[in-house]
Amino acid sequence: MSASVSSRHPLLTSIGVALAGIAAVALLAVLPGGSTLAQQVVSGLMLGGIYVAVAVAFTLTIGVLNFLNFTIPTLFMLTGMVAWGLSRWGLPFGLSPGLHWAPALLGGVAVAILASLIVERFTFRYLKTRHGDATEHAIPLVSSLGFLLIFEHLVLIFLGSEAQSFPVRFRLDLHLGPLVVGLPQLASLLLSLGVVFWLSWLLQSTRTGRALRSIAESPDTATLLGVEVARIVPIVFLLSGLLCGVAGALFVVNYSDVSPFMGEHVGTKAIAGMVLGGLGSIWGAIAGGLLVGLLETLGIHFFGGDAAQVAVWGVLLAVLILRPQGLFGASRIGKGKL
């Protein structure tokens, strides 16, 4: 029954999936000729880890605020482009060229968080005055589309429309028997999943998390219990900015390439992962994001780039036809979404 799946603790289920994944990789690695495939699985999971962080950012705003935040892919892009811009201009000052990439990436993450809070200030605060109005949902949606275009064009104006290569490449390989694992890849997967698990713990076990879940179910009841909704809502934006920033920074570390349009690809894949896993549950976003990363990487490996896109979206449509609630979702729209 789907209800029992969704009520099981996500951490336990995820640990199970992770162990199964490690076992599969190990098995592939010892098979003759399997090690390149194992390599692909590892890359797929790493790419999936980036999708997971972005998918969870979407899930959080949809779950708590019933709001599809269009600026999320842009926040991801901002991190990469701002970090690139900072390091090209030699910022932060005083560090030798080989050293300043880390603070530049942190700067990119900070800009993503800041931009997310600006979006909250100018889209979501309208809810306070327009509550119950027909415009209640339209205003944040339309304003977030507006911010998407503003941020994108600011980047085009100041940083240009070209794809850029990050000046420093991060390469350090770990040899595990026949398997070569990029240390940045491994660290990325662990970091993105770590951030997501931390978030899931925050939602489940802290006072702020309970307040967020109460707002998700009923802002009116939360208010009557003493929750200052207008003060808690920015936390949602701060967290989604952080998730997008981490995802953007990890993307830079692994691929070195940034462009003003890098958000679109990751954004659509993250949404695909979120829907595939089950709309509205963090666990669904984790599983779906990893799955999309795997499908894409393996698709490219076996069939080439264009066919990989067909594979991802084909699987998504097939799953939606067979299981509209997603692979792991219980389809509880409105209540208990997180």
Next chain:
Amino acid sequence: MLLDVADLEVRYGRTHAVRGVSLSVAPGEVVTVLGANGAGKSSLLKALAGAVRPAAGRIWLAGQDITALAAPDRVRQGLVLVPEGRQILVSLSVRENLLMGAYCRRDAEVGRDIDAIYDRFPNLAARRDMPASVLSGGEQQMLAISRALLARPKLMMLDEPSLGLSPLLVSRLFGLIGELNREGLAILLVEQNTRMALRAASRGYVMELGRVVLDGPAEKLANNDALAAAYLGGH
């Protein structure tokens, strides 16, 4: 007086739901507000809790003007509402609902207070880690009241708590209201169950179309012929 309300008005667009209501509740007192459907009782309580903004009027709690305070600040001042329909958070567990009741508190006694609730309501204790959606209507009402108690209120407002409960549970509910009052809690009780409400309260107000049309000691209201004809007939 613990609660003083002067000339309160609530409007929803063109609907004038509360029209110049004044009332008061003394410390430790149970006061009931009666009236037919649509009389404006819930609107009155929502305005007192800060869930709707009154169009006019003043509200004082323990001598302090709270008219301008937002709902969460009124909870912190000790004014809590158990809303109509209980409004349990069904996506949270029973225990988490109780913790949300204590959301405004920072003291170390929350755990002890929750244990006291479990002692009082063994049904809640047995289901503490289950989602609140599994509770029966009566258990949900107990949870709603317990959640409000955890805010350590000075005044608890109850909006039709007996709605949808069996006669046995209604009498247990009024037993609980009496018990809480004997422990010193002041209660403002909106009810359709006029007979029980007037038995529990020391004073009452009767609302009609947003106005208070009758008020006085509970026994007097219980023996009032006009009230009996309007609300008590048939019981």
